[in-house]
Amino acid sequence: MNSLAEPRKWERFVWPVLASALFLLLWHYSVVWSKTKVFPAPLAVEKGLAELARKGVLWAYMGDSLRRVALGFGAAAVIGIPFGLTLGWYPAVNQVVNPVMQMLRPISPIAWIPVAILLFGVGNVTAVFLIFLAAFFPIVVACISGVANVPAIYRRAGRNFGLTAPQLLARVVFPAALPQILVGLRISLGIAWLVMVAAEMIAVDSGLGYLVIDARNSGKRYDLVVAAMLMIGIIGLLLDLCFRRLGNIKSVRWGFRDES
Amino acid sequence: MTVAESVMTETKLSAQHVQMVFTRDGKSTPVLNDVNLEVGKGEFLCIVGPSGCGKSTLLSTIGGFLSPSSGEVKIDGQVVSGPDPRRIFVFQERGVFPWLTVEGNIEFGLFKLSRSERRSRVAHYIQMVGLQGFEKSYPAELSGGMKQRLEVARALAVNPDMLLLDEPFGALDSITRLIMRGELLRIWREERNTVIFVTHDIDEAVQLADRVAVMSGRPANIQQIVKIDIPHPRDISAPRYLELRNGILEQLGLAHQV
DSSP states (O other), rough: OTTSSSSOOOHHHHHHHHHHHHHHHHHHHHHHHHTOSSSOOOOHHHHHHHHHHHHHHHHHHHHHHHHHHHHHHHHHHHHHHHHHHHHHOOOHHHHHHHHHHHHHTTGGGGGHHHHHHHHHOHHHHHHHHHHHHHHHHHHHHHHHHHHHHOHHHHHHHHHHTTHHHHHHHHHHHHHHHHHHHHHHHHHHHHHHHHHHHHHHHHHSOSHHHHHHHHHHHHOHHHHHHHHHHHHHHHHHHHHHHHHHHHOOOOOHHTTTOOOO | HHHHHHSOOOEEEEEEEEEEEEETTTEEEEEEEEEEEEEETOOEEEOOOOOTTHHHHHHHHHHHSSSSSEEEETTHHHHHHHHBBTEEEEEEEGSOTSSSSHHHHHGGTTTOHHHHHHHHHHHHHHHHTTOTTTTTOOGGGGHHHHHHHEEEEHHHHTOOOOOEETTTTTTOOOHHHHHHHHHHHHHHHHHHHHEEESSSSSHHHHHHHHHOOOOEESSSSSSEEEEEEOOOOOOOTTTHHHHHHHHHHHTOOOOEEE
């Protein structure tokens, strides 16, 4: 590989670390120079994290948040993928369903909070439901456009070899749409992770989202607020990286020409 | 092979009074105008014509992907009513499935066969098109010519009695194209399928075909069918070759000089 085109291995690792270090330094000195009493410095946050870890809350809350997102996102994928594939496959059905869906889609999951509480009460189910809503529509839309963008030439080849409609869907349309479906899943996982924070703030008393609001309400512990924010950011990044990895599987990599 | 061997014996395909009119936005465009064509069993027929004249439309109609506005296409005496694995349509190499390996692509149409039968067919056709060593490769890792050979192998694996090729070598560079022509002829001699080959390249047609059908501009019909009575391998500087080629060029109203 040309070293001009591709950054070397150590470079790909070193530059992000350097940038993070720079960011921490900037943060530290901003706190020191501004003499703020409220906003915590990185070291205070680190102590806060250690405190949370000692109490056992950190791992428990991370687990709770991840479980809710897994449930909500998982349900959205399990229901949304077949639903989206069906809509993409039968444009007539899509024409009937599409107006309703396009109207529901721009409603922020946050706006559903009162309705969700009315339906499921204050608790885990409400939180999971809100996360589900957030992830569901992007998945469905990705599947519809994924199916619509399958080149006619592939469907034609499939029909030529004598495939029945269900076989065509399973052996041609689905694998051909898979790269786009994966992109949709990745985006909706990101949104699910965002909405998790709001859902936990109002519906439950555990999890990282709850930690943010609880640390502020009970004693203005901004070191813990920022610690929770930091964890949300790091886990969100890791989830996204994992999903990106899926794009390297050879049977879908053809659909990700520009990403590596 | 001699010319006598390729003389048509039995009629494989007959198109009678095929008309095709496309309607879009209330405007109707006639594309095919009374096309009549007979193709013999095991024959290699090339269809040439000006670009956009409806060659591909005719081929799609033969493949069963389009039904004619009027008239009919019969294969083995039966009216074509839809696509069928007995006649496989080969596109430019864009038709291979990028999510499957070379093996997976060739195996694609063999789902009704037993596992061992599938294996032996895949191995046989990988050998035939010279893709040994690339069994586990994905199309993205192959060159254009290799992808084209893969698509031909995928088509041949289901033992079709007809191959419909739509400008199959159009996207290849000129050297690969020459090699592919030779390969196709070799495979055709082995398999004895009926081949209908659409191209806009008159040289290609005269090099490959038993007969060349020359189409007019749109709305197209078949102006003339030229029998290429030169045995393979063909000498492309022989007087007879040039005579036939120039005849077709003239038929299409093209000058001999650039």
